[in-house]
Amino acid sequence: xxxxxxxxxxxxxxxxxxxxxxxxxxxxxxxxxxxxxxxxxxxxxxxxxxxxxxxxxxxxxxxxxxxxxxxxxxxxxxxxxxxxxxxxxxxxxxxxxxxxxxxxxxxxxxxxxxxxxxxxxxxxxxxxxxxxxxxxxxxxxxxxxxxxxxxxxxxxxxxxxxxxxxxxxxxxxxxxxxxxxxxxxxxxxxxxxxxxxxxxxxxxxxxxxxxxxxxxxxxxxxxxxxxxxxxxxxxxxxxxxxxxxxxxxxxxxxxxxxxxxxxxxxxxxxxxxxxxxxxxxxxxxxxxxxxxxxxxxxxxxxxxxxxxxxxxxxxxxxxxxxxxxxxxxxxxxxxxxxxxxxxxxxxxxxxxxxxxxxxxxxxxxxxxxxxxxxxxxxxxxxxxxxxxxxxxxxxxxxxxxxxxxxxxxxxxx
Amino acid sequence: xxxxxxxxxxxxxxxxxxxxxxxxxxxxxxxxxxxxxxxxxxxxxxxxxxxxxxxxxxxxxxxxxxxxxxxxxxxxxxxxxxxxxxxxxxxxxxxxxxxxxxxxxxx
Ligand SMILES: Cc1cc2nc3c(=O)[nH]c(=O)nc-3n(C[C@H](O)[C@H](O)[C@H](O)COP(=O)(O)OP(=O)(O)OC[C@H]3O[C@@H](n4cnc5c(N)ncnc54)[C@H](O)[C@@H]3O)c2cc1C
Ligand code: FES
Numbered sequence: 001x002x003x004x005x006x007x008x009x010x011x012x013x014x015x016x017x018x019x020x021x022x023x024x025x026x027x028x029x030x031x032x033x034x035x036x037x038x039x040x041x042x043x044x045x046x047x048x049x050x051x052x053x054x055x056x057x058x059x060x061x062x063x064x065x066x067x068x069x070x071x072x073x074x075x076x077x078x079x080x081x082x083x084x085x086x087x088x089x090x091x092x093x094x095x096x097x098x099x100x101x102x103x104x105x106x107x108x109x110x111x112x113x114x115x116x117x118x119x120x121x122x123x124x125x126x127x128x129x130x131x132x133x134x135x136x137x138x139x140x141x142x143x144x145x146x147x148x149x150x151x152x153x154x155x156x157x158x159x160x161x162x163x164x165x166x167x168x169x170x171x172x173x174x175x176x177x178x179x180x181x182x183x184x185x186x187x188x189x190x191x192x193x194x195x196x197x198x199x200x201x202x203x204x205x206x207x208x209x210x211x212x213x214x215x216x217x218x219x220x221x222x223x224x225x226x227x228x229x230x231x232x233x234x235x236x237x238x239x240x241x242x243x244x245x246x247x248x249x250x251x252x253x254x255x256x257x258x259x260x261x262x263x264x265x266x267x268x269x270x271x272x273x274x275x276x277x278x279x280x281x282x283x284x285x286x287x288x289x290x291x292x293x294x295x296x297x298x299x300x301x302x303x304x305x306x307x308x309x310x311x312x313x314x315x316x317x318x319x320x321x322x323x324x325x326x327x328x329x330x331x332x333x334x335x336x337x338x339x340x341x342x343x344x345x346x347x348x349x350x351x352x353x354x355x356x357x358x359x360x361x362x363x364x365x366x367x368x369x370x371x372x373x374x375x376x377x378x379x380x381x382x383x384x385x386x387x388x389x390x391x392x393x394x395x396x397x398x399x400x401x402x403x404x405x406x407x408x409x410x411x412x413x
Numbered sequence: 414x415x416x417x418x419x420x421x422x423x424x425x426x427x428x429x430x431x432x433x434x435x436x437x438x439x440x441x442x443x444x445x446x447x448x449x450x451x452x453x454x455x456x457x458x459x460x461x462x463x464x465x466x467x468x469x470x471x472x473x474x475x476x477x478x479x480x481x482x483x484x485x486x487x488x489x490x491x492x493x494x495x496x497x498x499x500x501x502x503x504x505x506x507x508x509x510x511x512x513x514x515x516x517x518x519x520x
Contacts, residue, residue: 041454058435061454063442063443063444063445065445291454292459295452317459326456326457328458366480367483368457368486368487369486372460372483372484372486372488376487397486
């Protein structure tokens with residue numbers, strides 16, 4: 001009996017092994033973790049943990065005793081360097097390990113700046129793992145100057161933490177506006193105003209030309225020729241799926257490790273889930289980078305490895321915490337052709353994305369009720385009249401009642 | 414340490430000691446108690462850490478903040494009085510003896 005091996009002990013890997021046991025798999029089970037610690041949550045890394053509001057022990061997804069009690073062989077600090085699909089063998093830490101079925105939950109890797117423009121200077125950080133945060137923790141001291149490259153969620157969350165701790169924060173975003181890739185201008189506007197009110201210097205439509213310094217970073221030159229001094233730099237310019245291992249093994253890659261609706265790769269004995277995998281969604285092959293998806297995808301793959309034949313239907317959701325503002329996103333807005341905004345109480349608002357009559361997604365800012373209502377409607381494949389949404393007198397509860405299947409089925413989706 | 418009793422749907426009881434400062438959700442997670450899913454890890458963003466608090470304990474807990482109340486509004490089979498999100502309840506000495514019931518499912 002060779003058993004199941006899971007490569008990558010992150011959010012997806014942890015969910016996958018737990019689900020295999022819960023679903024009755026009693027054979028050998030190995031979880032190989034490239035990092036030296038048991039699987040943990042990443043979201044707090046750019047939020048409460050970075051700020052010092054959350055202790056390290058609280059990050060772990062399960063106590064270490066869980067793995068032993070479930071007879072899961074947890075290997076910490078081991079990296080798989082090669083897979084031989086024909087022989088169903090892999091290389092890990094110099095040894096060879098056989099598998100009957102294999103799951104890849106290798107996550108993603110942050111993009112770095114090229115060394116040519118100063119990307120490898122000391123004081124230049126990325127934010128993906130616990131080790132990254134621990135390396136930069138000592139830099140987060142009031143009065144120091146931080147340059148953040150990239151105005152996506154991670155860059156903005158780090159800016160919020162740094163500004164709250166009293167650092168002097170400058171953030172450059174090459175696109176015309178922050179969050180351009182993921183959100184409508186209304187959402188960008190909200191967060192621009194928020195960050196400016198906390199003193200963050202936001203330079204949109206501005207890119208980094210190069211970093212300055214010898215050994216340690218000292219400053220930066222921007223594309224408009226401006227020069228600024230900085231004590232350290234955080235690069236938040238997105239991630240790439242960790243596909244190298246699969247690619248070298250000859251497994252098909254398509255915007256990540258390609259999987260079918262069951263989560264199976266181009267090799268019948270190899271599966272993939274979470275950040276590293278692309279999967280069919282409506283008429284597209286997409287990839288998602290979120291906790292909710294990593295868990296659901298992994299759990300679906302687990303039961304399919306045991307023969308369930310259950311197609312994965314993604315129900316995208318996400319959140320981001322900045323200062324005392326919580327953004328919650330339900331659905332996926334890609335392909336939207338208009339938005340409507342619904343103002344809530346005090347500083348709450350929500351942005352509703354439509355394609356034709358079909359509600360695609362909602363960004364809810366400090367408005368959990370809008371988020372929860374929209375999530376229900378979207379996941380049921382229904383829609384609501386934008387005029388009702390916009391009307392402040394509409395009770396969100398009533399929206400659930402009036403929700404209906406769209407009259408004109410959104411085409412091409 | 415405070416003793417907390419988690420009752421699974423179906424009646425199975427787990428009595429565990431939880432360190433003060435952790436949340437009631439973290440107490441369940443660290444003791445591998447099934448049924449409290451906690452997808453978002455305690456960010457008050459998923460509502461999958463929902464329980465029914467024992468009636469005798471309802472008034473002894475700190476009140477819900479608006480965020481928790483609004484999330485609960487749309488959770489699965491909510492009880493207006495007894496439902497709480499466990500990630501929003503910090504364990505203190507006063508909670509020694511707390512009893513919570515886990516719902517049939519989370520969403
Ligand atoms: C700072 C930060 C904040 C975030 N905030 C949010 C948020 O608020 N909400 C949200 O929904 N999502 C958030 N995300 C995204 C979310 O954390 C990821 O989508 C999720 O972790 C993906 O899970 P995964 O298991 O696919 O990958 P990961 O969690 O990245 O795990 C992959 C693991 O595989 C290991 N690995 C890779 N290759 C090998 C190998 N060859 N051998 C052994 N091990 C290997 C890696 O070391 C890693 O530990 C955030 C991410 C980051 C980095
Ligand atoms: S753990 Fe997600 S809301 Fe409590």
